[in-house]
Amino acid sequence: AQSVAQPEDQVNVAEGNPLTVKCTYSVSGNPYLFWYVQYPNRGLQFLLKYITGDNLVKGSYGFEAEFNKSQTSFHLKKPSALVSDSALYFCAVRGPPSNTGKLIFGQGTTLQVKP
Amino acid sequence: DAGVTQSPTHLIKTRGQQVTLRCSPKSGHDTVSWYQQALGQGPQFIFQYYEEEERQRGNFPDRFSGHQFPNYSSELNVNALLLGDSALYLCASSTPTAPYSGNTIYFGEGSWLTVV
Numbered sequence: 001a002q003s004v005a006q007p008e009d010q011v012n013v014a015e016g017n018p019l020t021v022k023c024t025y026s027v028s029g030n031p032y033l034f035w036y037v038q039y040p041n042r043g044l045q046f047l048l049k050y051i052t053g054d055n056l057v058k059g060s061y062g063f064e065a066e067f068n069k070s071q072t073s074f075h076l077k078k079p080s081a082l083v084s085d086s087a088l089y090f091c092a093v094r095g096p097p098s099n100t101g102k103l104i105f106g107q108g109t110t111l112q113v114k115p
Numbered sequence: 116d117a118g119v120t121q122s123p124t125h126l127i128k129t130r131g132q133q134v135t136l137r138c139s140p141k142s143g144h145d146t147v148s149w150y151q152q153a154l155g156q157g158p159q160f161i162f163q164y165y166e167e168e169e170r171q172r173g174n175f176p177d178r179f180s181g182h183q184f185p186n187y188s189s190e191l192n193v194n195a196l197l198l199g200d201s202a203l204y205l206c207a208s209s210t211p212t213a214p215y216s217g218n219t220i221y222f223g224e225g226s227w228l229t230v231v
Contacts, residue, residue, distance in 0.1 A: 032217050043119075043205055044158070044222040051217035090157055092214075100215030101148055101171045103207075105157030 002027045004091045006106035013081045013113055021076040021109045023091030032094040033074045034103065035065055039087045047089075050074060061085070081113045119208045119223035127229045128196050136191040136226045138206030147189040148207040148220065149181060158205055164189050165211050193228075201230045 003026045013019045025031050032051050036044040048059025055067045065076045076089060088108045095102030120139045128134050140147050146165045150158035160173035164183035183189045193200055206223040214220050 032214060034214065034219070036222070041227075043121075043224040046219050046221060049217070049219060092157075094214040094217075095160070097215070099160075099171050099173075100212065101146070101163035101165075101209075102160040102173065103150075103158075103214050103220060104160075107155075107157050 002093050002096055002104050004033075004093050004104060004106040006089075006091055006109045008109050009107075010110045010112060013111070015083050015113050015115050016080050019078050019081040019085070019111065019113070021089050021091075021111060023074045023076065023106060025072050025074060025091075025093050027093055028096070031067075031072075031074075033065075033067065034092040034094075035059065035063070035074075035076050036090045036092065036105075037087050038090065038108075044090065047076070081111075083113050083115055086111055086113045119206055119221055121204075121206050121223040121226050123226055124224065125227045125229075127231060129231055130196055130198060132196050133192065133194045134196060134228060136204050136206075136228070137188065138191070138208075138223060139188045140206075140208035141221050144208040144210060144221075145187045146209045146211045146213070147183060147187065148209070149189070149191045150205040150207060150222075151175070152203040152205055152225070154202070161191070196230045198230050201228060203227050 034049045035047040050067045091106045092103045148163040149161040152158040162172040167183045178194045203225040205225045207220045209220045
């Protein structure tokens with residue numbers, strides 16, 4: 001069964017420092033992976049995705065993610081965090097062939113960036 | 116270019132009542148999916164509509180139903196509301212093969228439903 005796990009409920013980082021939000025996945029077949037961000041009381045905003053190709057994917061707002069097949073991970077990164085990056089981040093994987101319209105989400109990781 | 120729009124943004128209902136939520140997809144998209152996000156949880160897939168028919172469904176009871184109109188907009192209906200139905204309901208807009216094809220799904224701002 002397709003699943004993703006976000007092992008950290010919360011990540012704290014100082015402004016200007018690099019940040020990493022972790023995601024691991026378990027899939028049958030090729031993993032198509034997505035990151036979304038949710039600001040307080042808002043919907044989900046798409047950040048980036050991995051489909052195939054280069055293992056380092058660049059996305060919106062300076063975020064990037066590294067796909068690692070051997071470690072079944074897709075960690076979200078940013079070289080220099082901003083206070084405005086504070087939000088809830090979700091990793092997601094596409095559903096199985098029997099349910100192609102489905103995204104399966106992790107539990108989410110709250111990122112807190114302190115000045 | 117308007118993104119995914121949802122209404123209402125907030126509403127409060129009583130147990131046993133019925134609710135209808137509305138969604139207009141992003142321009143160029145003809146497929147609408149609905150997700151439920153309970154507090155502290157990731158979104159859960161309810162169902163997907165394409166060509167005015169329910170195409171796929173998640174693990175939700177029949178109390179949850181939907182509709183898609185010829186202009187691609189969609190409604191989510193929930194009957195016999197339970198306290199546990201309190202959640203953020205997200206509409207997602209896409210092409211028919213997303214996300215399995217790798218195409219991106221875009222979400223609206225959501226409708227907050229509180230059942231008392």
